Amino acid sequence: MADAITPRQLTLLQVVAKHPDVPRDHLVKAGATDADLAYLERHDLIRERAIGRYRVSHMGLEVLKRSL
Numbered sequence: 001m002a003d004a005i006t007p008r009q010l011t012l013l014q015v016v017a018k019h020p021d022v023p024r025d026h027l028v029k030a031g032a033t034d035a036d037l038a039y040l041e042r043h044d045l046i047r048e049r050a051i052g053r054y055r056v057s058h059m060g061l062e063v064l065k066r067s068l
Contacts, residue, residue, distance in 0.1 A: 005045075009036050010067060016046050017056040017064055024052040 005013075012032050016022055027037065037054075040046045045060035056064070 003039070003043075005039075005043075005063065006036075008032075009039055010063075012036055013040060013045055013056065013060055013064060016040075016054050017060065020055050021049060021053045024054065027054070 008031065012027060012030070015027065015030060019026075024037070037046075040060070041048065043059070044057050045063055046054045047057050049055050
């Protein structure tokens with residue numbers, strides 16, 4: 001059974017979508033934990049482009065569309 005995305009993870013996904021190439025430090029200051037970021041990466045919702053910078057993947061965009 002697939003893990004459900006938490007409200008905090010959904011909020012992080014929205015932040016990454018709104019601010020492409022957002023630094024990891026910014027996300028951590030906003031309340032992200034390593035577990036949240038690992039979950040989003042493991043499920044291919046975000047991808048690390050440059051070292052420590054994240055962008056939303058195609059799958060992440062689909063999740064955002066369905067969450068509206």
